[in-house]
Amino acid sequence: MPTTRRLPVVVAIKINEDSFTPRQQVVLTAALDLLVENGDGLTMTGVARRASCSKETLYKWFGDRDGLLTATVQWQAAKVRMPQVNRTGLNVSSLRASVEQFARDLLAVLTGEISVTLNRTAVTHAAQEKDSLGTIVLENGPLAIRRRLKPILEAGRDARLLRFENSEEAFRTFFGLVVRDVQIRLLLGDKTLKQTDIEADAKQATDHFFALYGYSATQ
Structure with a gap:
C-alpha cells in the first residue's frame, strides 16, 4: 500500500x-x-x-x-516590523502610516537576496519532498507575517476607519496589492527592487487598499 x-x-x-x-x-x-x-x-x-x-x-x-x-x-x-498603533487614539493618518510602513518592510524583506534564496530553496525542497524547509518557511514566513498584520486591520475596523467582514480576505487583498507579481519574478531571476521603487510601491498599495476598504470609500 x-x-x-x-x-x-x-x-x-x-x-x-x-x-x-x-x-x-x-x-x-x-x-x-x-x-x-x-x-x-x-x-x-x-x-x-x-x-x-x-x-x-x-x-x-x-x-x-x-x-x-x-x-x-x-x-x-x-525584519517586517510589527505595526505600532494606539488603539485608543487611532485615526486614519496613523493607521495609514503603520500600514504603509508594514508594506515597505514586507517588500524590502521579500525582495532581498536572503528571502529570494530561502524561497527558491524551500520551493525546490517542497517539490522533491526532501525535508521540512518548505513547511518551516510557510509557517514562519508568510503565515507569521499575516498573523502580525491582521490585528492591526481589525483595530482599524473597530475604530470605524476600515470596513470589511473578513480580516483574512482583507489581508490577502493587501498582500496582493503589495507583492503583486514581484516575488515570482524575483524567483525566476529578475532584478531586485530599488529602495525608491519599494517606497513608491508601498505607498501605491496602501492608497489602493484604503480606496477599497477605507470607511468613507465604502459608505
Missing part, C-alpha cells in the same frame, strides 16, 4: 527580533549568510564554524537542524 507522507509539526514561537539574544542573532545571521552562499548545504557544523561557537551550543539553543532553520526564518521574518 502507498505510504502517506506526514508533514512535520512546526510551531512558530519567536517572531520578534528582541526574542533572540545578541549572540543568537550572530548565529542566525551566519546561518542566513550560509543559506545564500550554499542553499541546500546548511549544516550545524558549518553554522557553528561560521559563528565561532560550538555545535553543542546550537543544539542547546535550537534543538536540531529544523529548529535552527525555524529560528533562522523567524529572524528573517522579524
